[in-house]
Amino acid sequence: MGHVFKPSTIPTVDEYVSGLSALGSRINELQLRLLQEQYYAPNRTVTATQLAELIGIESGRGMVNLLYGRLGRLFCEATGFEPSQREIGTHRWWSVWSSGYEERNPYRFFWEMHPEVAEALEALGWVTPERSSSVTFPDEVDETTVFREGAVCKVSVNAYERSPQARQRCIAYYGTSCFACGFNFGQVFGELGEGFIHVHHLCPISEIAEEYEVDPVKDLRPVCPNCHAMIHRRSPPLSIEELQILLSSSKVQPPPNNSGAAD
Missing domain, CATH: 1.10.10 (Arc Repressor Mutant, subunit A)
Structure with a gap:
Protein backbone atom coordinates (compact mmCIF):
# COMPACT_ATOMS: atom_id res chain seq x y z
CA MET A 1 0.00 0.00 0.00
CA GLY A 125 -32.82 7.66 5.98
CA TRP A 126 -30.83 7.88 2.72
CA VAL A 127 -29.48 4.35 3.22
CA THR A 128 -30.43 1.31 5.28
CA PRO A 129 -27.89 -0.85 7.16
CA GLU A 130 -29.43 -3.92 5.53
CA ARG A 131 -29.47 -3.08 1.85
CA SER A 132 -32.85 -3.62 0.18
CA SER A 133 -34.03 -3.50 -3.41
CA SER A 134 -34.92 0.15 -3.19
CA VAL A 135 -33.24 3.21 -1.80
CA THR A 136 -34.91 4.95 1.09
CA PHE A 137 -35.08 8.70 0.67
CA PRO A 138 -35.97 11.37 3.24
CA ASP A 139 -39.70 11.46 3.86
CA GLU A 140 -40.14 14.11 6.53
CA VAL A 141 -41.40 16.75 4.14
CA ASP A 142 -43.60 19.70 4.97
CA GLU A 143 -46.92 19.87 3.13
CA THR A 144 -46.01 23.24 1.61
CA THR A 145 -42.55 22.22 0.41
CA VAL A 146 -41.87 23.11 -3.23
CA PHE A 147 -39.80 20.51 -5.08
CA ARG A 148 -37.65 21.61 -8.00
CA GLU A 149 -36.46 19.26 -10.71
CA GLY A 150 -34.83 19.33 -14.08
CA ALA A 151 -31.48 21.08 -13.59
CA VAL A 152 -29.20 19.61 -16.25
CA CYS A 153 -26.07 17.79 -15.11
CA LYS A 154 -23.63 17.08 -17.95
CA VAL A 155 -22.32 13.52 -17.84
CA SER A 156 -21.92 11.84 -21.24
CA VAL A 157 -25.46 12.90 -22.10
CA ASN A 158 -27.76 15.34 -20.35
CA ALA A 159 -29.08 13.72 -17.18
CA TYR A 160 -31.88 15.63 -15.46
CA GLU A 161 -31.88 15.89 -11.71
CA ARG A 162 -34.74 14.27 -9.84
CA SER A 163 -35.77 15.22 -6.33
CA PRO A 164 -35.58 12.21 -3.99
CA GLN A 165 -37.96 13.99 -1.64
CA ALA A 166 -40.56 14.29 -4.39
CA ARG A 167 -40.19 10.58 -5.15
CA GLN A 168 -40.77 9.67 -1.51
CA ARG A 169 -43.73 12.05 -1.25
CA CYS A 170 -45.33 10.39 -4.30
CA ILE A 171 -44.90 6.93 -2.75
CA ALA A 172 -46.23 8.14 0.59
CA TYR A 173 -49.41 9.30 -1.14
CA TYR A 174 -50.03 6.52 -3.66
CA GLY A 175 -48.28 3.57 -2.02
CA THR A 176 -45.95 1.07 -3.65
CA SER A 177 -48.41 -0.75 -5.93
CA CYS A 178 -48.06 -0.08 -9.65
CA PHE A 179 -50.55 2.60 -10.67
CA ALA A 180 -50.98 0.96 -14.07
CA CYS A 181 -51.25 -2.76 -13.35
CA GLY A 182 -51.53 -2.95 -9.55
CA PHE A 183 -48.49 -5.20 -9.08
CA ASN A 184 -46.90 -5.00 -5.63
CA PHE A 185 -43.39 -6.39 -5.15
CA GLY A 186 -43.78 -6.77 -1.40
CA GLN A 187 -46.90 -8.91 -1.77
CA VAL A 188 -45.20 -11.20 -4.29
CA PHE A 189 -41.60 -11.33 -3.08
CA GLY A 190 -42.04 -10.60 0.61
CA GLU A 191 -39.32 -8.69 2.44
CA LEU A 192 -37.03 -8.70 -0.60
CA GLY A 193 -39.52 -6.69 -2.66
CA GLU A 194 -40.95 -4.54 0.11
CA GLY A 195 -41.03 -0.89 -0.90
CA PHE A 196 -39.59 -1.42 -4.38
CA ILE A 197 -41.24 0.64 -7.12
CA HIS A 198 -40.35 3.09 -9.89
CA VAL A 199 -41.75 6.61 -10.01
CA HIS A 200 -42.93 7.91 -13.38
CA HIS A 201 -43.12 11.57 -14.43
CA LEU A 202 -46.39 12.14 -16.26
CA CYS A 203 -44.66 14.93 -18.17
CA PRO A 204 -41.09 13.80 -19.00
CA ILE A 205 -38.63 16.31 -17.56
CA SER A 206 -36.29 15.65 -20.47
CA GLU A 207 -38.88 17.38 -22.66
CA ILE A 208 -39.10 20.39 -20.37
CA ALA A 209 -35.28 20.76 -20.25
CA GLU A 210 -35.33 23.34 -17.50
CA GLU A 211 -35.88 23.55 -13.77
CA TYR A 212 -39.51 23.37 -12.79
CA GLU A 213 -41.71 22.90 -9.76
CA VAL A 214 -42.98 19.35 -9.47
CA ASP A 215 -46.06 18.40 -7.50
CA PRO A 216 -45.40 14.85 -6.23
CA VAL A 217 -49.14 14.04 -6.21
CA LYS A 218 -50.20 15.64 -9.51
CA ASP A 219 -47.05 15.03 -11.58
CA LEU A 220 -45.75 11.64 -10.40
CA ARG A 221 -47.10 8.08 -10.26
CA PRO A 222 -45.62 4.84 -8.89
CA VAL A 223 -45.25 2.20 -11.60
CA CYS A 224 -43.55 -1.20 -11.77
CA PRO A 225 -40.42 -1.51 -13.96
CA ASN A 226 -42.29 -3.50 -16.62
CA CYS A 227 -45.02 -0.88 -17.04
CA HIS A 228 -42.44 1.90 -16.84
CA ALA A 229 -40.47 0.32 -19.68
CA MET A 230 -43.59 -0.10 -21.82
CA ILE A 231 -44.65 3.51 -21.19
CA HIS A 232 -41.34 4.68 -22.64
CA ARG A 233 -41.34 2.28 -25.59
CA ARG A 234 -43.00 5.07 -27.54
CA SER A 235 -42.06 8.69 -28.07
CA PRO A 236 -43.88 10.59 -26.77
CA PRO A 237 -44.45 8.11 -23.93
CA LEU A 238 -47.76 6.34 -23.48
CA SER A 239 -50.06 7.76 -20.86
CA ILE A 240 -50.91 5.48 -17.97
CA GLU A 241 -54.49 5.39 -19.22
CA GLU A 242 -53.32 4.19 -22.66
CA LEU A 243 -51.22 1.48 -21.04
CA GLN A 244 -54.19 0.37 -18.94
CA ILE A 245 -56.26 0.04 -22.12
CA LEU A 246 -53.56 -2.20 -23.59
CA LEU A 247 -53.52 -4.26 -20.40
CA SER A 248 -57.29 -4.61 -20.31
CA SER A 249 -57.37 -5.82 -23.92
CA SER A 250 -54.75 -8.47 -23.24
CA LYS A 251 -55.04 -11.65 -21.23
CA VAL A 252 -53.48 -9.94 -18.22
CA GLN A 253 -56.11 -8.20 -16.15
CA PRO A 254 -54.64 -5.58 -13.80
CA PRO A 255 -55.87 -5.54 -10.19
CA PRO A 256 -57.98 -2.52 -9.24
CA ASN A 257 -56.04 0.64 -8.44
CA ASN A 258 -56.12 2.50 -5.14
CA SER A 259 -55.35 5.97 -6.37
CA GLY A 260 -55.91 7.74 -3.08
CA ALA A 261 -54.04 7.17 0.16
CA ALA A 262 -50.91 5.09 0.62
CA ASP A 263 -50.94 1.39 1.48
Whole structure:
Protein backbone atom coordinates (compact mmCIF):
# COMPACT_ATOMS: atom_id res chain seq x y z
CA MET A 1 0.00 0.00 0.00
CA GLY A 2 1.23 3.48 -0.87
CA HIS A 3 0.48 6.79 0.81
CA VAL A 4 -2.47 6.88 3.21
CA PHE A 5 -4.27 10.16 3.79
CA LYS A 6 -6.58 10.79 6.73
CA PRO A 7 -7.86 14.30 7.42
CA SER A 8 -6.95 15.72 10.80
CA THR A 9 -10.49 16.93 11.52
CA ILE A 10 -13.83 15.39 10.55
CA PRO A 11 -17.32 16.75 11.27
CA THR A 12 -19.44 14.94 13.84
CA VAL A 13 -22.41 12.80 12.85
CA ASP A 14 -24.77 15.61 13.88
CA GLU A 15 -22.80 18.11 11.81
CA TYR A 16 -23.00 15.84 8.77
CA VAL A 17 -26.74 15.40 9.26
CA SER A 18 -27.25 19.13 9.62
CA GLY A 19 -25.02 19.99 6.67
CA LEU A 20 -26.50 17.44 4.28
CA SER A 21 -30.02 18.48 5.28
CA ALA A 22 -29.13 22.13 4.64
CA LEU A 23 -28.00 21.31 1.10
CA GLY A 24 -31.43 19.99 0.19
CA SER A 25 -32.06 20.12 -3.56
CA ARG A 26 -28.48 21.29 -4.21
CA ILE A 27 -27.50 17.62 -4.02
CA ASN A 28 -28.26 16.13 -7.41
CA GLU A 29 -29.26 12.52 -7.99
CA LEU A 30 -25.83 11.41 -9.14
CA GLN A 31 -24.09 12.89 -6.09
CA LEU A 32 -26.56 11.20 -3.78
CA ARG A 33 -25.95 7.89 -5.52
CA LEU A 34 -22.19 8.30 -5.13
CA LEU A 35 -22.60 8.34 -1.36
CA GLN A 36 -25.14 5.52 -1.39
CA GLU A 37 -23.06 3.20 -3.57
CA GLN A 38 -19.96 3.86 -1.50
CA TYR A 39 -21.93 3.14 1.67
CA TYR A 40 -22.97 -0.25 0.31
CA ALA A 41 -19.51 -1.15 -1.06
CA PRO A 42 -17.34 -3.68 0.87
CA ASN A 43 -15.75 -1.83 3.79
CA ARG A 44 -17.37 1.31 2.27
CA THR A 45 -14.24 1.59 0.14
CA VAL A 46 -14.24 2.28 -3.62
CA THR A 47 -12.26 3.85 -6.42
CA ALA A 48 -13.71 6.57 -8.62
CA THR A 49 -13.65 4.12 -11.53
CA GLN A 50 -15.69 1.59 -9.55
CA LEU A 51 -18.26 4.23 -8.62
CA ALA A 52 -18.56 5.26 -12.27
CA GLU A 53 -19.28 1.65 -13.22
CA LEU A 54 -21.82 1.19 -10.40
CA ILE A 55 -23.76 4.30 -11.34
CA GLY A 56 -23.33 4.02 -15.09
CA ILE A 57 -21.33 7.21 -15.70
CA GLU A 58 -19.77 6.54 -19.08
CA SER A 59 -17.30 9.40 -18.84
CA GLY A 60 -15.63 7.54 -15.96
CA ARG A 61 -13.59 8.56 -12.97
CA GLY A 62 -13.01 12.14 -14.12
CA MET A 63 -16.71 12.94 -13.80
CA VAL A 64 -16.97 11.03 -10.51
CA ASN A 65 -14.02 12.99 -9.08
CA LEU A 66 -15.72 16.21 -10.14
CA LEU A 67 -19.11 15.32 -8.65
CA TYR A 68 -17.64 13.89 -5.43
CA GLY A 69 -15.39 16.88 -4.86
CA ARG A 70 -18.10 19.37 -5.77
CA LEU A 71 -20.40 17.81 -3.18
CA GLY A 72 -17.67 18.19 -0.57
CA ARG A 73 -17.27 21.82 -1.50
CA LEU A 74 -21.02 22.44 -1.28
CA PHE A 75 -21.03 20.89 2.20
CA CYS A 76 -18.16 23.14 3.32
CA GLU A 77 -19.83 26.25 1.93
CA ALA A 78 -23.06 25.37 3.73
CA THR A 79 -21.44 24.58 7.08
CA GLY A 80 -18.22 26.60 7.20
CA PHE A 81 -16.17 23.41 7.63
CA GLU A 82 -12.58 23.82 6.45
CA PRO A 83 -11.32 20.75 4.55
CA SER A 84 -7.73 19.59 4.32
CA GLN A 85 -5.39 21.44 1.99
CA ARG A 86 -2.51 20.26 -0.14
CA GLU A 87 0.90 21.88 0.21
CA ILE A 88 0.17 23.96 -2.90
CA GLY A 89 -2.90 25.41 -1.19
CA THR A 90 -5.70 23.59 -3.04
CA HIS A 91 -8.40 21.82 -1.06
CA ARG A 92 -9.00 18.10 -0.87
CA TRP A 93 -12.78 18.43 -1.17
CA TRP A 94 -13.16 14.64 -1.37
CA SER A 95 -11.70 14.34 2.15
CA VAL A 96 -14.98 15.66 3.54
CA TRP A 97 -16.41 12.19 2.85
CA SER A 98 -13.48 9.81 2.96
CA SER A 99 -9.93 8.95 3.89
CA GLY A 100 -7.80 8.00 0.91
CA TYR A 101 -5.04 5.56 0.14
CA GLU A 102 -3.24 4.41 -2.97
CA GLU A 103 -2.15 1.04 -4.27
CA ARG A 104 0.49 0.50 -6.90
CA ASN A 105 0.96 -2.10 -9.66
CA PRO A 106 -1.56 -1.27 -10.94
CA TYR A 107 -2.05 2.18 -9.51
CA ARG A 108 -5.43 2.73 -7.87
CA PHE A 109 -6.66 5.34 -5.41
CA PHE A 110 -9.33 4.29 -2.90
CA TRP A 111 -11.83 6.31 -0.92
CA GLU A 112 -12.80 4.88 2.48
CA MET A 113 -15.94 6.54 3.83
CA HIS A 114 -15.69 8.16 7.24
CA PRO A 115 -17.82 6.26 9.80
CA GLU A 116 -19.45 9.58 10.70
CA VAL A 117 -20.67 10.00 7.14
CA ALA A 118 -22.12 6.48 7.12
CA GLU A 119 -23.98 7.12 10.39
CA ALA A 120 -25.32 10.41 9.09
CA LEU A 121 -26.66 8.76 5.92
CA GLU A 122 -28.43 6.19 8.09
CA ALA A 123 -29.85 8.89 10.37
CA LEU A 124 -31.18 10.80 7.35
CA GLY A 125 -32.82 7.66 5.98
CA TRP A 126 -30.83 7.88 2.72
CA VAL A 127 -29.48 4.35 3.22
CA THR A 128 -30.43 1.31 5.28
CA PRO A 129 -27.89 -0.85 7.16
CA GLU A 130 -29.43 -3.92 5.53
CA ARG A 131 -29.47 -3.08 1.85
CA SER A 132 -32.85 -3.62 0.18
CA SER A 133 -34.03 -3.50 -3.41
CA SER A 134 -34.92 0.15 -3.19
CA VAL A 135 -33.24 3.21 -1.80
CA THR A 136 -34.91 4.95 1.09
CA PHE A 137 -35.08 8.70 0.67
CA PRO A 138 -35.97 11.37 3.24
CA ASP A 139 -39.70 11.46 3.86
CA GLU A 140 -40.14 14.11 6.53
CA VAL A 141 -41.40 16.75 4.14
CA ASP A 142 -43.60 19.70 4.97
CA GLU A 143 -46.92 19.87 3.13
CA THR A 144 -46.01 23.24 1.61
CA THR A 145 -42.55 22.22 0.41
CA VAL A 146 -41.87 23.11 -3.23
CA PHE A 147 -39.80 20.51 -5.08
CA ARG A 148 -37.65 21.61 -8.00
CA GLU A 149 -36.46 19.26 -10.71
CA GLY A 150 -34.83 19.33 -14.08
CA ALA A 151 -31.48 21.08 -13.59
CA VAL A 152 -29.20 19.61 -16.25
CA CYS A 153 -26.07 17.79 -15.11
CA LYS A 154 -23.63 17.08 -17.95
CA VAL A 155 -22.32 13.52 -17.84
CA SER A 156 -21.92 11.84 -21.24
CA VAL A 157 -25.46 12.90 -22.10
CA ASN A 158 -27.76 15.34 -20.35
CA ALA A 159 -29.08 13.72 -17.18
CA TYR A 160 -31.88 15.63 -15.46
CA GLU A 161 -31.88 15.89 -11.71
CA ARG A 162 -34.74 14.27 -9.84
CA SER A 163 -35.77 15.22 -6.33
CA PRO A 164 -35.58 12.21 -3.99
CA GLN A 165 -37.96 13.99 -1.64
CA ALA A 166 -40.56 14.29 -4.39
CA ARG A 167 -40.19 10.58 -5.15
CA GLN A 168 -40.77 9.67 -1.51
CA ARG A 169 -43.73 12.05 -1.25
CA CYS A 170 -45.33 10.39 -4.30
CA ILE A 171 -44.90 6.93 -2.75
CA ALA A 172 -46.23 8.14 0.59
CA TYR A 173 -49.41 9.30 -1.14
CA TYR A 174 -50.03 6.52 -3.66
CA GLY A 175 -48.28 3.57 -2.02
CA THR A 176 -45.95 1.07 -3.65
CA SER A 177 -48.41 -0.75 -5.93
CA CYS A 178 -48.06 -0.08 -9.65
CA PHE A 179 -50.55 2.60 -10.67
CA ALA A 180 -50.98 0.96 -14.07
CA CYS A 181 -51.25 -2.76 -13.35
CA GLY A 182 -51.53 -2.95 -9.55
CA PHE A 183 -48.49 -5.20 -9.08
CA ASN A 184 -46.90 -5.00 -5.63
CA PHE A 185 -43.39 -6.39 -5.15
CA GLY A 186 -43.78 -6.77 -1.40
CA GLN A 187 -46.90 -8.91 -1.77
CA VAL A 188 -45.20 -11.20 -4.29
CA PHE A 189 -41.60 -11.33 -3.08
CA GLY A 190 -42.04 -10.60 0.61
CA GLU A 191 -39.32 -8.69 2.44
CA LEU A 192 -37.03 -8.70 -0.60
CA GLY A 193 -39.52 -6.69 -2.66
CA GLU A 194 -40.95 -4.54 0.11
CA GLY A 195 -41.03 -0.89 -0.90
CA PHE A 196 -39.59 -1.42 -4.38
CA ILE A 197 -41.24 0.64 -7.12
CA HIS A 198 -40.35 3.09 -9.89
CA VAL A 199 -41.75 6.61 -10.01
CA HIS A 200 -42.93 7.91 -13.38
CA HIS A 201 -43.12 11.57 -14.43
CA LEU A 202 -46.39 12.14 -16.26
CA CYS A 203 -44.66 14.93 -18.17
CA PRO A 204 -41.09 13.80 -19.00
CA ILE A 205 -38.63 16.31 -17.56
CA SER A 206 -36.29 15.65 -20.47
CA GLU A 207 -38.88 17.38 -22.66
CA ILE A 208 -39.10 20.39 -20.37
CA ALA A 209 -35.28 20.76 -20.25
CA GLU A 210 -35.33 23.34 -17.50
CA GLU A 211 -35.88 23.55 -13.77
CA TYR A 212 -39.51 23.37 -12.79
CA GLU A 213 -41.71 22.90 -9.76
CA VAL A 214 -42.98 19.35 -9.47
CA ASP A 215 -46.06 18.40 -7.50
CA PRO A 216 -45.40 14.85 -6.23
CA VAL A 217 -49.14 14.04 -6.21
CA LYS A 218 -50.20 15.64 -9.51
CA ASP A 219 -47.05 15.03 -11.58
CA LEU A 220 -45.75 11.64 -10.40
CA ARG A 221 -47.10 8.08 -10.26
CA PRO A 222 -45.62 4.84 -8.89
CA VAL A 223 -45.25 2.20 -11.60
CA CYS A 224 -43.55 -1.20 -11.77
CA PRO A 225 -40.42 -1.51 -13.96
CA ASN A 226 -42.29 -3.50 -16.62
CA CYS A 227 -45.02 -0.88 -17.04
CA HIS A 228 -42.44 1.90 -16.84
CA ALA A 229 -40.47 0.32 -19.68
CA MET A 230 -43.59 -0.10 -21.82
CA ILE A 231 -44.65 3.51 -21.19
CA HIS A 232 -41.34 4.68 -22.64
CA ARG A 233 -41.34 2.28 -25.59
CA ARG A 234 -43.00 5.07 -27.54
CA SER A 235 -42.06 8.69 -28.07
CA PRO A 236 -43.88 10.59 -26.77
CA PRO A 237 -44.45 8.11 -23.93
CA LEU A 238 -47.76 6.34 -23.48
CA SER A 239 -50.06 7.76 -20.86
CA ILE A 240 -50.91 5.48 -17.97
CA GLU A 241 -54.49 5.39 -19.22
CA GLU A 242 -53.32 4.19 -22.66
CA LEU A 243 -51.22 1.48 -21.04
CA GLN A 244 -54.19 0.37 -18.94
CA ILE A 245 -56.26 0.04 -22.12
CA LEU A 246 -53.56 -2.20 -23.59
CA LEU A 247 -53.52 -4.26 -20.40
CA SER A 248 -57.29 -4.61 -20.31
CA SER A 249 -57.37 -5.82 -23.92
CA SER A 250 -54.75 -8.47 -23.24
CA LYS A 251 -55.04 -11.65 -21.23
CA VAL A 252 -53.48 -9.94 -18.22
CA GLN A 253 -56.11 -8.20 -16.15
CA PRO A 254 -54.64 -5.58 -13.80
CA PRO A 255 -55.87 -5.54 -10.19
CA PRO A 256 -57.98 -2.52 -9.24
CA ASN A 257 -56.04 0.64 -8.44
CA ASN A 258 -56.12 2.50 -5.14
CA SER A 259 -55.35 5.97 -6.37
CA GLY A 260 -55.91 7.74 -3.08
CA ALA A 261 -54.04 7.17 0.16
CA ALA A 262 -50.91 5.09 0.62
CA ASP A 263 -50.94 1.39 1.48
